[in-house]
Amino acid sequence: MNYIFELPFRVRDYECDLQGIVNNANYQHYTEHTRHEFLLSRGVSFASLHERGIDAVVARLSMSFKTPLRSGDSFVCRLALKKEGIRYVFQQDIYRLPDERVVVRATIDTVCLINGRLSDCPELNEIFKDVL
Amino acid sequence: MNYIFELPFRVRDYECDLQGIVNNANYQHYTEHTRHEFLLSRGVSFASLHERGIDAVVARLSMSFKTPLRSGDSFVCRLALKKEGIRYVFQQDIYRLPDERVVVRATIDTVCLINGRLSDCPELNEIFKDVL
Amino acid sequence: MNYIFELPFRVRDYECDLQGIVNNANYQHYTEHTRHEFLLSRGVSFASLHERGIDAVVARLSMSFKTPLRSGDSFVCRLALKKEGIRYVFQQDIYRLPDERVVVRATIDTVCLINGRLSDCPELNEIFKDVL
Amino acid sequence: MNYIFELPFRVRDYECDLQGIVNNANYQHYTEHTRHEFLLSRGVSFASLHERGIDAVVARLSMSFKTPLRSGDSFVCRLALKKEGIRYVFQQDIYRLPDERVVVRATIDTVCLINGRLSDCPELNEIFKDVL
Numbered sequence: 001m002n003y004i005f006e007l008p009f010r011v012r013d014y015e016c017d018l019q020g021i022v023n024n025a026n027y028q029h030y031t032e033h034t035r036h037e038f039l040l041s042r043g044v045s046f047a048s049l050h051e052r053g054i055d056a057v058v059a060r061l062s063m064s065f066k067t068p069l070r071s072g073d074s075f076v077c078r079l080a081l082k083k084e085g086i087r088y089v090f091q092q093d094i095y096r097l098p099d100e101r102v103v104v105r106a107t108i109d110t111v112c113l114i115n116g117r118l119s120d121c122p123e124l125n126e127i128f129k130d131v132l
Numbered sequence: 133m134n135y136i137f138e139l140p141f142r143v144r145d146y147e148c149d150l151q152g153i154v155n156n157a158n159y160q161h162y163t164e165h166t167r168h169e170f171l172l173s174r175g176v177s178f179a180s181l182h183e184r185g186i187d188a189v190v191a192r193l194s195m196s197f198k199t200p201l202r203s204g205d206s207f208v209c210r211l212a213l214k215k216e217g218i219r220y221v222f223q224q225d226i227y228r229l230p231d232e233r234v235v236v237r238a239t240i241d242t243v244c245l246i247n248g249r250l251s252d253c254p255e256l257n258e259i260f261k262d263v264l
Numbered sequence: 265m266n267y268i269f270e271l272p273f274r275v276r277d278y279e280c281d282l283q284g285i286v287n288n289a290n291y292q293h294y295t296e297h298t299r300h301e302f303l304l305s306r307g308v309s310f311a312s313l314h315e316r317g318i319d320a321v322v323a324r325l326s327m328s329f330k331t332p333l334r335s336g337d338s339f340v341c342r343l344a345l346k347k348e349g350i351r352y353v354f355q356q357d358i359y360r361l362p363d364e365r366v367v368v369r370a371t372i373d374t375v376c377l378i379n380g381r382l383s384d385c386p387e388l389n390e391i392f393k394d395v396l
Numbered sequence: 397m398n399y400i401f402e403l404p405f406r407v408r409d410y411e412c413d414l415q416g417i418v419n420n421a422n423y424q425h426y427t428e429h430t431r432h433e434f435l436l437s438r439g440v441s442f443a444s445l446h447e448r449g450i451d452a453v454v455a456r457l458s459m460s461f462k463t464p465l466r467s468g469d470s471f472v473c474r475l476a477l478k479k480e481g482i483r484y485v486f487q488q489d490i491y492r493l494p495d496e497r498v499v500v501r502a503t504i505d506t507v508c509l510i511n512g513r514l515s516d517c518p519e520l521n522e523i524f525k526d527v528l
Binding site for chain 1 (some may be wrong): 146149155
């Protein structure tokens with residue numbers, strides 16, 4: 001996998017549920033935060049896109065849960081990107097550190113709404129042109 | 133306590149943390165949701181206030197945690213209201229059901245920002261006039 | 265779709281993010297809570313399963329996001345169930361109320377760990393036998 | 397204030413609500429995570445305490461909200477500690493970075509339950525003895 005960005009994290013105890021493992025919904029949070037930091041690393045803020053009428057939204061996702069994270073764990077979320085039609089398809093995989101064990105594999109299809117209408121997004125195309 | 137509104141809830145398992153009890157931050161969520169449903173019961177939506185430039189925000193809160201909630205518990209959040217200067221002071225107490233045991237006692241001071249400026253809010257004063 | 269259980273909800277404002285719509289991860293919360301209430305409707309508590317060494321965990325999920333929920337929206341999460349090998353496969357679809365517009369379609373594969381080992385679960389098989 | 401620990405953070409966009417600011421309950425999360433990392437910095441894990449029958453719980457908290465955090469903000473949560481009777485009283489203040497503006501001031505009283513009974517906790521007293 002040709003990852004082009006990664007973000008390190010630590011489990012926060014409030015993210016663990018009564019099974020003593022990170023609740024599944026938090027993996028979606030981790031992938032979202034990683035995408036937004038990836039955008040920022042290229043000079044674009046998700047919030048400022050929203051203020052200018054450009055809303056990137058998730059259209060579809062699939063996630064496989066391989067190994068649960070627990071209190072005290074460190075991990076990294078890595079990201080690859082391709083474009084299919086007007087969809088930006090993120091492959092986002094989470095690895096526990098330091099043993100690099102796979103935690104989650106996720107594929108997340110996002111699209112842009114410009115002023116509420118599904119559209120191709122020239123601004124994002126430009127920002128991503130070296131990796132698409 | 134002269135409660136003027138109440139909202140029933142059930143614990144959702146994702147709200148419990150690795151101690152097997154509801155994580156403290158969720159009690160703040162419960163009190164917020166109860167305040168917003170109280171507003172709706174009087175015809176006002178928190179979201180529409182925001183869209184019109186009126187932001188009700190929490191200035192200060194204090195909470196005492198008496199009995200933890202657990203998976204499977206039902207409970208009710210009750211609300212009383214008074215005004216002190218420009219502050220709307222909510223007393224919000226959570227009781228486990230059906231045994232009415234006290235879970236949390238909270239005092240939450242909220243203020244209004246109108247177009248970003250701290251202000252008295254004629255619209256809310258009008259809505260609450262029978263109870264203030 | 266042969267739904268066998270449903271649970272009504274209302275959006276809580278803290279579930280909405282800066283785009284003014286329910287943050288995607290919350291749909292995972294809604295589907296989890298619906299599964300756990302479905303278990304309870306058949307006399308089984310997720311927490312008590314955990315205490316007895318039986319952990320139901322999500323192995324894989326896919327979700328399609330069709331229409332975002334917003335502040336003030338009511339909705340219902342409906343559930344169908346089939347078994348494939350040792351996997352319990354839940355089809356969980358969320359519909360906005362009262363217009364029944366599709367919000368999310370989700371397929372969630374769960375498996376059981378008994379004392380930490382992936383296993384078929386006689387207890388759940390028994391509980392679900394009339395619907396599998 | 398004699399702070400003895402601090403932890404840096406960045407706002408994650410999913411922590412912001414429809415007002416475009418960090419939802420209040422997240423400040424409780426930030427203070428909890430900071431306390432747990434403080435414990436870890438002294439060699440004690442909150443999760444392992446729980447597994448050994450020692451549950452540190454919040455008995456009471458008060459928070460003043462001074463300046464809201466927004467998407468893109470960095471901040472630090474600083475911590476001071478004193479003991480009053482069997483209570484460990486944490487003063488936890490959040491400052492926006494780099495301008496050091498006060499975001500939240502919080503006082504959080506925690507107590508220990510040892511095997512479910514409110515108790516003084518020799519293990520924590522020992523760990524904190526140089527700062528109490």
